[in-house]
Amino acid sequence: MKYLALWFFIIGVVLIVFIQFITSQNVKRLTEGNKRLLAEVAIQNRLRLLQNDVLTVESDIRGVVITDDRTHLSNVNDKIESIRREVSALRTDLRGEHAETYITELDTQVGRKIVFSQAILNAYDSKGKEAGEAVINTGRGKVLRDSIVQAVHQLDSIRQYRLNGIISNIENNGARARFMGVGLAIIACLACVLAFLYVVNKGRQQERMIQMLNESEKRIKEGAFIKEQFLANMSHEIRTPMNAILGFTNLLRRSSLTQQQQQYVDYIYSSSQNLLTLINDILDLSKIEAGMMHIEQTPFSLNGLVSSVQVMFADKAQQKGLQLTINVDPSTHDTLSGDPVRLTQVLINLLSNAIKFTERGFVHFEVRCLSQTDDEVVLQFRIKDSGVGIAPEKRKAIFERFQQAEAETTRKFGGTGLGLAIVKQLVDLQGGTIHVESEVGKGSEFIVRLPFRPIQNHTEAFAAPAEAVLNPVRGMRILVAEDNQMNQQLIRHLMRQWQMDHVMVSTGREAVEALRREPFTAVLMDIQMPEMDGYDATQAIRGELRSDVPIIAMTAHAMTGEKERCLSFGMNDYISKPLKEAELYAILQAYFRTADAQPAPAVVNLQYLRELSLGDTEFENAIVRQFIVQVPEELGLLQEAVQAGNKGQIKSIAHGMKSSVAYLGLTERLSPFLHRMEVEAVSGTDENHFQEDYEEVRRVCEQAVIEARALLSTSA
Known part of the structure; x- marks a missing residue:
């Protein structure tokens, strides 16, 4: 139909052009007919003029003879010459036409008439008036005059017939032009109307299609929302028991166990971590597909990030006897703006796979700068191993969901095949590329290229005092609203371990009633609880009780936007399950206030950060x-390295923390301790100050975290 409508439109246009052409031809014919008509009229007028001239000459000659006045003779001779010229011109104009006989007759009779007129004049001139009158009275002139009139009449009849033919032809041409113009115009209008109706119909169909698409999009959004809610609920339901499993397993690992019990607990802990990794992968993949994964632009230290990643995998590589080497191009800009969380996730997935699929040999991680300008730094992350390798026909499939290089990979090495699919989509979201080169039995090489924005790094720190904040003291009283019994038991243990007084309730309504009876320093509020959930309980605390007690949301929901939703309901902070002890402890410290608290010297110095931000x-x-x-994560890793005496990890973590603490102006306080730890780890001497330096770093960093939380709370 669309091609038919197009043809209608084209035909309409062609017909309009053809109408213009036909019209121009008809106008041309009409013009030519008018010219012929004018020529015929002119000939008729000349014939009548000739006839009049002949009669006039005859009348003038008679007047001269009768009046005997010779003064009129000059005019007669001129008219006779004019008659001769006119006859000659008519003969020329009418040559080749059917009036040849009549024009010859006219020419002959006109000649005789002229001769007769000359005879009258000659008689008059030679013999006088009587002689002239005698010639006139012979009647010869009348006969000749009648012959001329008859010849003119015959010619006039012929010209009139031709004139009628020309007029008829002009009328026919006009009628034909009018008919063809109207007919073609009607056809062109019909073609254009049909094309217009088709376009209108298509427009209506498009409107219906848009409406259907809008309805479909609405259903898709509703489906995505339902999917999001389902994932959130599943996340909550799975993470809640996982919180208890990991929490109690971690506590059990710290207790006195036999070697076999310690092995069993390690198995449980490792399996729980693997299960949590799988849950996170599924949630990340679902968030990416739903368009809820957002890439942030956050400043970070490249060397610090790489050092943290190195610490994570150093033990695993050492346990398998692999040579793990990490090399960062020293010319690469260290302070960058990007999404360090997603970059870390990409690197962890790739390094984890490299170590998992390599039984012996090496894993090499290299970072180098491909291009560097004032506005953009393009980095290449190369992870190469000497593992099992990937067949050429499987290289594309490994980036698809639930796909692995070989069918027996899952049975031999474990995993679900989601890691590389998530890596590929995360790299795409950050505007980068990922490429793999591999050979079966010789290893694989993954190359990731990502763009970042450089931030000018200043090394100087200024000892300007930061805003005064309060230091935590003893005497906290915490209200815990949690319905899961295993989580209740875990939190009770943590409260006792931290020497914090607490009250445990199982529903949101009980939490509101407990706050109505007595004050608390802070509230740990679970989101999903019977009778009244955490959102409604928070609104009741803020509305009915008009209390501004700090409320920290505890939720197993891990979907994007959950933290913002908690804050919108009046909560002060957010912590996801499974709970991390150091993170929870730091949050509780940040919100602790007592009347007799004394201000401690501030350690945070924002001068350097403000120079970087330029007011942002x-x-x-x-x-x-x-x-x-x-x-806090780096502190935990540093503590484990110091307790284990792992000098390689101590050096790496201490070096990475130099960049981390510099942003908040802790360089002057912590650089001597971190530098000494790094130097002593490299020297390999038995005497060291690891524990002493760690305690000072921990003390300053914990206070800095508290001050940082207070600063965020004040700015909010």
């Missing part, structure tokens, strides 16, 4: 949030 408060808050999350 969002940038400053992002750096502070990253500090709050990253530094």
Whole structure:
């Protein structure tokens, strides 16, 4: 139909052009007919004029003879010459036409008439008036005059017939032009109307299609929302028992166990971590597909991030007897703006696979700069191993969901095949590329290229005092609203371990009633509880009780936007399950206030950060949030390395923390301790100050985290 409508439109246009052509031809014919008509009329007029001239000459001659006045003779001779010229011209104009006989007759009779007129004049001139009158009275002139009139009449009849033919032809041409113009115009209009109706019909169909698409999009969004809710609920339901499993397993690992019990607990802990990794992979993949995964632009230290990743995999590589080497191009800009969390996730997936699929040999991780300008730094991350390798026909399939290089890979090495699919989509979201080169039995090489924005790094720190904040003291009283009994038991153990007084309730309504009876320092509020959930309980606390007690949400929901939703209901902070002890402890410290608390000297110095931000408060808050999350994790890793006496890890973590603590102005306080730990780890001497230096670093960092949380709370 669309091609038919197009043809209608084209035909309509062609017909309009043809109408113009036909019209021009008809106008041309009409013009030519008018010219012929004018020529015929002119000939008729000339014939009548000739006849009049002949009669006039005859009348003038008679007047001269009768009046005997010779003064009129000059005019007569001129008219006779004019008659001769006119006859000659008519003969020329009418040559080749059917009037040849009549024009010859006219020419003959006109000649005789002229001769007769000359005879009258000659008689008059030679013999006088009587002689002239005698010639006139012979009647010869009348006969000749009648012959001329008859010849003119015959010619006039012929010209009139031709004139009628020309007029008829003009009328026919006009009628034909009018008919063809109207007919073709009607056809062109019909073609254009049909094309217009088709376009209108298509427009209506398009409107219906848009409406259907809108309805379909609405259903898709509703489906995505239902899927999101389902994933959130599943996340909550799975993470809640996982929180208890990991929490109690971690506590059990710290207790006195036999070697066999310790082995069993390690198996449980490792399996739980693997299960949690699988849950996170499924949730990440679902968030990416639903369009809920957002890439942030947060400043971070490249060397610090790489050092953290190195610490994570050093033990695993050592346990398998693999040579793990990490090399960062020293010319690469260290302070970058990007998404360090997603970059870390990509690198962890790739390094984890490299170590998992390599039984012996090496795993090499290299970072180098491909291009570097004031606005963009393009980095290449290369992870190469000497593992099992990938067949050429399987290289594309490994980036698809639930796909692995070989069918027996899952049975031999474990995993679900989601890791590389998530890596591929995360790299795409960050505007980068990923490429793999591999050979079966000789290893694989993954190359990731990602763009980042450089941030000018200043090394100087200024000892300007930061805003005064309160230091935590003893005497906290915590209200815990949690319905899961295993989680209740875990939190009770943590409260006792931290020497914090607490009250445990199982529903949101009980939490509201407990706050109505007595004050608390802070509230740990689970989101999903019977009778009244955490959202409704928070609104009741803020509305009915008009209490501003700090409320920290505890939820197993791990979907994007959950934290923002908690804050929108009036909560102060958010912690996801499974709970991390250091993170929970730091949050509780940040919100602890008592009347007799004494201000402690501030350790945070924001001068350097403010020079970086150039007045951008969002940038400053992002750096502070990253500090709050990253530094406690690095402290935990450093503590484990010091307790284990792992000098390689101590050197790596201490070096990485130099960049982490610099953003909040802790360089002057902590650089001597971190530098001594790094130097003593490299020297290999038995005498060291690891424990002493760690305690000082921990003390300053914990206070800095508290101050950072207070700063965020004040800015909010």
